[in-house]
């Protein structure tokens with residue numbers, strides 16, 4: 001049941017200032033093990049900054065970050081990755097000049113060798129809907145396929161927690177839906193997920209809980225049904241063109 005276990009990720013009173021700009025404002029956030037959680041909010045609300053604080057790309061001005069009950073506030077990104085946090089950024093970080101298969105091989109060879117490596121490449125190609133693209137150069141994939149390859153690379157280390165920054169940006173509705181199914185399948189294997197997302201249809205598809213950020217602070221939290229029924233949330237999106 002959500003809320004009773006030690007959170008996989010927790011922030012306590014997290015603050016970030018950029019000069020005079022208070023970009024993260026006393027954020028108390030918890031992600032329970034096994035949860036799919038979406039972080040939404042208008043442009044400039046501070047979603048990416050909160051993400052970067054969780055990853056160790058920015059250091060907070062105040063507050064604490066915990067992973068599985070242990071403090072990681074001052075840890076560099078590589079140490080957080082070693083604990084089991086993996087990330088997929090908006091801009092694909094794939095090797096465009098290499099074949100799709102080879103991209104996966106590079107990501108997987110830290111963990112697997114020989115027959116096991118080969119079998120896992122095949123399994124991932126199937127899982128990512130990239131089986132027929134296996135021998136194409138990664139740079140020749142469609143935008144959506146590149147995002148899927150990046151998801152495959154992000155999960156190749158078997159993370160406990162997957163952080164996704166707008167995973168469906170620029171995707172067609174079909175690709176977006178397929179991405180949702182992929183994330184749900186990973187979640188069914190035990191991966192906890194936190195996704196920054198603008199596409200509300202996608203949020204509705206995957207999120208078990210939603211946090212709304214506004215001016216760097218937690219503005220609302222709940223199920224997607226509670227969030228879409230909240231007039232205060234609708235009001236902060238007015239004029240921004242979201243559905």
Ligand SMILES: Nc1ncnc2c1ncn2[C@@H]1O[C@H](COP(=O)(O)OP(=O)(O)OP(=O)(O)O)[C@@H](O)[C@H]1O
Pocket residue numbers: 018021023041042043044045046047048049050
């Ligand atoms: N490195 C930085 N230095 C100074 N200001 C920054 C920096 N990074 C972000 N900001 C500012 O912090 C605020 C929040 O930015 P952030 O990118 O976290 O918002 P966001 O919710 O992710 O927005 P979007 O939905 O547009 O991606 C913005 O006003 C932005 O200009």
